[in-house]
Amino acid sequence: MGGDDVKLRLGGITDMSTIDWYGNVSMVVFWAGCNLRCPYCHNSTLIPLDSGTVVGLDLLDERLHQSMDPVPSLDAVVFTGGEPILQTDAVIEAAKLVKSYGLKLMLDTNGTVFKDVERILRTGLVDRVALDVKAPLNPDDFRNISKVLDVYGSYVASIMGTLKLCKELGIPIEARTTVAPGLSDDEEFIRQIARDIKGLCEVYYLQQFDNQGDVLSPELKTKDPPKKEDLIRLARAAIEEGLDNVHIKTRFDGLEMINKW
Ligand code: SF4
Numbered sequence: 001m002g003g004d005d006v007k008l009r010l011g012g013i014t015d016m017s018t019i020d021w022y023g024n025v026s027m028v029v030f031w032a033g034c035n036l037r038c039p040y041c042h043n044s045t046l047i048p049l050d051s052g053t054v055v056g057l058d059l060l061d062e063r064l065h066q067s068m069d070p071v072p073s074l075d076a077v078v079f080t081g082g083e084p085i086l087q088t089d090a091v092i093e094a095a096k097l098v099k100s101y102g103l104k105l106m107l108d109t110n111g112t113v114f115k116d117v118e119r120i121l122r123t124g125l126v127d128r129v130a131l132d133v134k135a136p137l138n139p140d141d142f143r144n145i146s147k148v149l150d151v152y153g154s155y156v157a158s159i160m161g162t163l164k165l166c167k168e169l170g171i172p173i174e175a176r177t178t179v180a181p182g183l184s185d186d187e188e189f190i191r192q193i194a195r196d197i198k199g200l201c202e203v204y205y206l207q208q209f210d211n212q213g214d215v216l217s218p219e220l221k222t223k224d225p226p227k228k229e230d231l232i233r234l235a236r237a238a239i240e241e242g243l244d245n246v247h248i249k250t251r252f253d254g255l256e257m258i259n260k261w
Contacts, residue, residue, distance in 0.1 A: 006057040008090040009033055011046040011082055013063055016073065021106050021128070022255060024076040027067060029060065029094070031084040036110055037147035038134065039217035040180040040209050046082035047216070060094055068101050076127075080108035088116040095125035106130060110146075114158035114165075121169060129166050131201070133159060133175045135184065136192035145183060163200040175201040179231055180209035181223045190234045194241035203245045204238060206231050210251055225251065232258055 011030035014020075020028050030043070032052025045051060067074050077098045084091050084107060091107075098105045108130040111117055120126060135141035137160055139150040150156060166173040175197050179185050190206070197204065208225050215221040231248040235258035238246050249255050 006090050006093040007054050008057065008060075008087055008094065009050075009052045010055050010059070011043070011052040013060070015063065015067055017078070019254070020078045020080070020108075021076050021104075024104065025074050026076040026078045026106070027064065027074055028078045028080060031079060031081040031087055031091070033086050034081060034083040034110070035086060035112060035148065036083070037216065038145060038178075039147065039183065039215075039220050040178050041216040042210055042213035043082065044214045044216035049086070052082070057090070057093055057097060061097055064097065064101050064103075068103075074101075074103055076104040076106060078106045078108060078130075080130075083110055083112075085109050085111075085113055085116040085120065088119055091120055092123055092125070095120070095123065099125055104128070109162070110134070111159040111162035112146075112155040114161040117158070117162050118165060121165060121171060126171060129162070129171055129173045131159065131162055131166075131173055131175050133177055133193055133197055135177075136189065137196040141189070141192075160196075163197060167200055172202045173200070174203045174205060176205040176207055178207045178209055179226050179234060180220060181226055183220075185226050185230060185234070187234060187237050191237050191241050194238040194243050198242045201243075203247060204243050205255075206235050206238070206246070206248045208248070208250045212251075228253065236260060 009032040011032040014028040017028050032046045033049040034047045104127040106128040107126045110132045134145040137156045139153040142156050235246045239260050247257050
């Protein structure tokens with residue numbers, strides 16, 4: 001597919017963000033459509049495969065041009081969603097465009113379709129991966145969070161494959177778990193994730209569930225986010241399991257590194 005005729009299903013663009021890739025000023029591109037149904041999803045309007053708007057790559061080109069010329073105001077671009085890897089061909093062409101502006105690229109993905117993740121990562125166009133590790137890497141726990149049937153465990157195998165591929169390719173990976181009440185706030189649940197990802201990621205983020213926005217589950221939307229003290233306790237449990245770079249992310253205090261004591 002050539003760059004000129006590339007179409008993408010776009011959920012929106014945030015021209016400038018300082019919180020989506022810490023330490024960088026990023027443009028955030030929301031790819032529409034997702035293959036999962038996480039109850040805590042707060043971008044749930046982007047889940048349907050026919051959500052968003054079909055646009056040409058020239059729209060992204062225009063927005064990048066506005067942000068980079070005459071005075072560059074960005075360091076990086078983040079592809080998020082929805083789930084970008086469902087549009088692999090367009091992601092690769094858009095990644096080439098990002099690189100033509102001399103910008104770094106982070107791919108935020110649920111990692112569930114390994115052949116597509118691999119196609120994208122082996123282009124060498126992605127500088128960092130943000131990977132959702134929603135649950136311990138076994139099909140039962142994963143299904144309980146993603147609300148899709150993980151046939152033959154292929155989704156969890158794909159997430160593990162993504163972790164290992166990033167290590168092989170030397171792409172830094174940040175693994176993330178959203179801590180939601182009654183779903184993913186159990187200490188043993190987090191300990192098992194930590195054991196699964198140990199040695200395979202640069203940093204682990206425990207993100208506080210946020211009941212603002214378009215939360216998919218009406219029941220969950222009525223629940224309070226977990227307390228910061230609980231996230232700290234879970235982070236310490238992950239550290240005890242051998243992770244040495246664990247952060248929590250809360251709505252009011254942002255990102256904080258957690259120490260063992
Ligand atoms: S949280 Fe992410 S992976 Fe889950 S449904 Fe929403 S966009 Fe998809």
